[in-house]
Amino acid sequence: MVIQTEPAPLLSVRNLRKYFPITGGILPRARAFVKAVDGVSFDLHRGETLGLVGESGCGKSTTGKAILRLIEATEGEIYFDGTDVRAMGSSALRRLRRRAQVIFQDPFASLNPRMTVGQMLDEVLKVHKLAGDRSGRRQRIRELLDTVGLLVESEDRYPHEFSGGQRQRIGIARALSVEPDFIVCDEPVSALDVSVQAQVINLLSDLQERLGLTYLFIAHDLAVVEHVSDRVAVMYLGRIVETAPVRSLYTEPKHPYTRALLSAVPRPEPRRDHRHGRIVLEGDVPSPVSPPSGCPFHPRCWHPLKDDACSRVTPPLESVGENHAAACIKLSRDVELPPKTG
Amino acid sequence: MPLLQVEDLSTYFSTDAGVARAVDGVSFSIEPGETLGIVGESGCGKTVTSLSIMGLIANPPGRIIAGSSIRFRGRELVDLPEKDMRRIRGNRIAMIFQEPMTSLNPVFTIGNQIREALTLHRGIGRSEARRVGIELLREVGIPEPEQRFAEYPHQLSGGMRQRVMIAVALSCEPELLIADEPTTALDVTIQAQILELLADLRGRRGMAVLLITHDLGVVAEVCDRVLVMYAGQIVESGTVDEIFHRARHPYTEGLLESLPKLAAGGRRLHPIEGTVPNPVGWPTGCRFSSRCPYSWDRCEAYVPPLLATEDTNHLSRCWLEDEPERRRTSAGAGSEW
Numbered sequence: 020m021v022i023q024t025e026p027a028p029l030l031s032v033r034n035l036r037k038y039f040p041i042t043g044g045i046l047p048r049a050r051a052f053v054k055a056v057d058g059v060s061f062d063l064h065r066g067e068t069l070g071l072v073g074e075s076g077c078g079k080s081t082t083g084k085a086i087l088r089l090i091e092a093t094e095g096e097i098y099f100d101g102t103d104v105r106a107m108g109s110s111a112l113r114r115l116r117r118r119a120q121v122i123f124q125d126p127f128a129s130l131n132p133r134m135t136v137g138q139m140l141d142e143v144l145k146v147h148k149l150a151g152d153r154s155g156r157r158q159r160i161r162e163l164l165d166t167v168g169l170l171v172e173s174e175d176r177y178p179h180e181f182s183g184g185q186r187q188r189i190g191i192a193r194a195l196s197v198e199p200d201f202i203v204c205d206e207p208v209s210a211l212d213v214s215v216q217a218q219v220i221n222l223l224s225d226l227q228e229r230l231g232l233t234y235l236f237i238a239h240d241l242a243v244v245e246h247v248s249d250r251v252a253v254m255y256l257g258r259i260v261e262t263a264p265v266r267s268l269y270t271e272p273k274h275p276y277t278r279a280l281l282s283a284v285p286r287p288e289p290r291r292d293h294r295h296g297r298i299v300l301e302g303d304v305p306s307p308v309s310p311p312s313g314c315p316f317h318p319r320c321w322h323p324l325k326d327d328a329c330s331r332v333t334p335p336l337e338s339v340g341e342n343h344a345a346a347c348i349k350l351s352r353d354v355e356l357p358p359k360t361g
Numbered sequence: 362m363p364l365l366q367v368e369d370l371s372t373y374f375s376t377d378a379g380v381a382r383a384v385d386g387v388s389f390s391i392e393p394g395e396t397l398g399i400v401g402e403s404g405c406g407k408t409v410t411s412l413s414i415m416g417l418i419a420n421p422p423g424r425i426i427a428g429s430s431i432r433f434r435g436r437e438l439v440d441l442p443e444k445d446m447r448r449i450r451g452n453r454i455a456m457i458f459q460e461p462m463t464s465l466n467p468v469f470t471i472g473n474q475i476r477e478a479l480t481l482h483r484g485i486g487r488s489e490a491r492r493v494g495i496e497l498l499r500e501v502g503i504p505e506p507e508q509r510f511a512e513y514p515h516q517l518s519g520g521m522r523q524r525v526m527i528a529v530a531l532s533c534e535p536e537l538l539i540a541d542e543p544t545t546a547l548d549v550t551i552q553a554q555i556l557e558l559l560a561d562l563r564g565r566r567g568m569a570v571l572l573i574t575h576d577l578g579v580v581a582e583v584c585d586r587v588l589v590m591y592a593g594q595i596v597e598s599g600t601v602d603e604i605f606h607r608a609r610h611p612y613t614e615g616l617l618e619s620l621p622k623l624a625a626g627g628r629r630l631h632p633i634e635g636t637v638p639n640p641v642g643w644p645t646g647c648r649f650s651s652r653c654p655y656s657w658d659r660c661e662a663y664v665p666p667l668l669a670t671e672d673t674n675h676l677s678r679c680w681l682e683d684e685p686e687r688r689r690t691s692a693g694a695g696s697e698w
Contacts, residue, residue, distance in 0.1 A: 182636045212403055213402065213619050214615060215636065239548070241623060242623050243621050245621065279550060282553075283550045285553075285556070285578030286623065287578045287581045289601035289605050289606075302504075303518040
């Protein structure tokens with residue numbers, strides 16, 4: 020008899036919380052907390068891309084930073100390849116940074132304006148003692164530039180001499196220089212024009228295939244996330260409200276928030292019937308300092324079955340299909356939802 | 362007579378590197394009540410076009426080149442004295458911008474800023490202005506408008522601020538509203554609210570809208586007609602259906618192909634290779650030729666004019682309209698995208 024075991028996830032996050040204190044008053048102590056991430060759990064398998072999507076302030080970037088310990092989590096567990104990330108000391112952390120890297124939205128702000136691209140990459144290689152001596156490093160730098168589609172001559176140029184898309188390629192080259200297994204991509208294409216955005220998206224998927232990379236892809240653009248992800252988690256006010264394989268999430272969204280979010284995306288197809296199926300949510304996202312009681316989405320929820328229970332019960336993420344979970348207490352009932360949109 | 366008629370508009374800027382021809386010979390018109398979209402990527406000249414119409418080009422470094430004409434209800438706006446321009450700007454043509462926080466004054470209340478517009482442009486008295494102002498806030502969907510009237514911009518969310526900007530713009534009952542990336546800074550659920558509001562207001566007030574955006578989805582949803590700009594020129598113009606279903610210009614085709622679409626099943630994107638050329642030295646010939654998969658020697662040597670296509674009023678600045686057989690023979694190039 021063959022016993023099949025599920026391979027261990029590369030990254031495992033449980034009940035992650037990050038509260039930012041708001042200080043003030045005469046004594047400098049926390050008067051309140053911004054609950055940026057409020058109990059997030061997920062697994063990420065090798066070679067997979069998990070898309071983390073949501074509107075501004077939902078906690079998606081904070082989640083990414085907490086995983087890499089660019090900021091310290093308040094609570095929860097983070098295991099990378101079986102090792103407890105939150106317990107790591109400085110040398111273990113340095114080893115982690117060789118395996119887990121990050122790409123940011125604004126490549127210009129994340130590149131040193133006074134270093135040429137070559138110097139910047141050389142520094143990384145030196146710090147991590149990679150690619151051997153000077154000539155070895157030089158060769159590796161040229162290889163990296165070629166990998167991300169930049170000319171070898173780029174080596175001697177400064178960040179300001181490049182366009183937005185090229186700068187993002189430099190950011191990617193820098194992340195790749197340590198040969199990581201895992202990259203947190205934090206809004207990597209949001210600042211780019213569509214024609215260039217497509218170049219960078221294709222580059223990221225080619226690299227994933229070639230180097231077997233695992234991505235946590237954080238973005239607000241639902242179409243971009245659909246394009247790159249294997250699985251998607253939708254966040255609202257610091258929590259994951261729905262998670263599913265990409266196809267199910269986009270074709271059969273269950274959570275009322277996900278459904279409203281997808282229906283709100285303007286489609287580049289001039290058909291007059293779009294706006295009829297649209298769910299336009301009322302009001303704004305509430306403040307994460309004092310999130311609503313019960314379901315965080317209940318004040319804006321359009322679901323016909325919404326009632327008092329929604330403001331009392333915090334809904335857990337419960338299975339609503341194969342590998343598909345949503346946090347809504349009204350989903351377990353067998354009710355016909357209004358016609359699908361889009 | 363069209364509401365707005367722009368003819369051969371060229372707006373240049375002096376820079377250290379030379380003269381940047383940001384807008385270079387743009388012509389179009391807007392009919393009363395119509396929504397026209399200008400779409401294009403950063404640096405294509407769409408915002409400079411709108412600022413030129415509003416008379417908001419700082420000189421120096423910018424200048425509108427002789428021979429350019431912008432007529433509003435038949436009246437020439439280029440070189441109109443500032444005093445006269447002020448009577449049109451805000452009154453008959455209003456504008457809203459991407460970032461409402463930078464266009465609202467942080468030290469004055471919302472009410473103060475709406476009242477200023479009403480008393481200055483429409484000569485309404487102070488107490489009457491308060492009543493009209495609250496009514497406007499209600500019209501643009503601000504809850505508890507009486508209370509909001511006394512609040513400052515920082516107390517409002519991004520979506521609410523954009524509603525306030527729209528209320529200020531509407532205060533003079535303009536015939537033309539220029540909206541420059543009005544929803545770009547907003548989250549998608551808030552963007553849906555604002556687009557709904559704009560469509561609603563347009564229907565109710567019958568005003569024309571010039572919508573400037575990089576978002577093809579927004580254009581498809583709100584516009585009647587579209588101009589596609591590239592490198593300071595209009596490269597294609599037509600109805601939304603023509604542009605999205607029967608795009609003629611290789612740049613428009615490329616834009617649509619490079620866009621990730623919802624529920625498209627993860628097909629590979631087809632980016633446009635290369636980057637936009639430098640406005641200080643536009644290439645001779647077609648400005649898109651260096652990135653175009655169809656390009657041949659004629660494209661590099663001669664600038665194509667806006668040529669007629671099979672559809673009436675659907676124009677494309679591309680030699681393919683003149684040599685359509687080239688599209689077929691280079692069909693391979695199309696699939697390579």
